[in-house]
Amino acid sequence: MAQAIEEWYKQMPVITRSYLTASVVINIGCSLEIISPYNLYLNPTLVVKHYQFWRLVTNFLYFRKMDLDFMFHMFFLARYCKLLEENTFRGRTADFLYMLLFGASVLTGIVLIGGMIPYLSASFARIIFLSNSLTFMMVYVWSKQNPFIHMSFLGLFTFTAAYLPWVLLGFSVLVGASAWVDLLGMIAGHVYYFLEDVYPRMTGRRPLKTPSLIKALFADEDVVVAQPANLFIWSCSIIGLIIFDGKDPEYPSDFVELPKIIRICVSLLDKIIQYL
8 A cells, every 4th residue: 555655655656745745744743733833824014024035935835734625636736637747747847836826816915906905905815725725726628628528527427527616616615625725726727728828829929938047957857759650641631531430439429429520621720730
């Protein structure tokens, strides 16, 4: 059992492993009263006037008391952070780290600005730890990248991944957690998704470019680059798409419900992009 856990831990990608380790160590330290949460929470006054800049980081590592909600967020962190880093950001660790930094900056900015808005300042003043929000942001981004995957919630009902954030939001409310925290994560996730995926398709410009400084940290990483396909195999795949009614096992089940001509066009475009 211990060996299996060790193997599972070692197989985690570097960012996921580092974030999970830091979070577990911080929470155990607080539970044993080795570390005080009062030295970790987000306090703009202490950051600016007393130069306690570590609070900008540590408030994303502490998940408060170790209860059912903590266990669920640890599961979300281990699962969806790992899925994003291994799949969507495979070979692009610098981009993944930049996504987390961007999300953390957006969340911090929302809380700071919200604290200055009348009638909302009291609600935002109670948000002093943003770890749950950052975890929820990763869940939201993953659901946007994999909207057609079928999922089950505790075996009670099934749904597609596109609705996963809303299902988890409802669960958080049921267990007594603050809905504001999860909503902030959804907002930050949607901002990233829009700027990284939607806006570039609309304008051809990509505003979220990973800084060279962050890329330099992972300069030795093996970058995954799609190799040009063999022309003969590529041509056979095109013919196969037409013969088999435009169906491709790489696409989700919802894809085959589209009209044939649309399926064939999308599949051909995908093959052309892979070839180029």
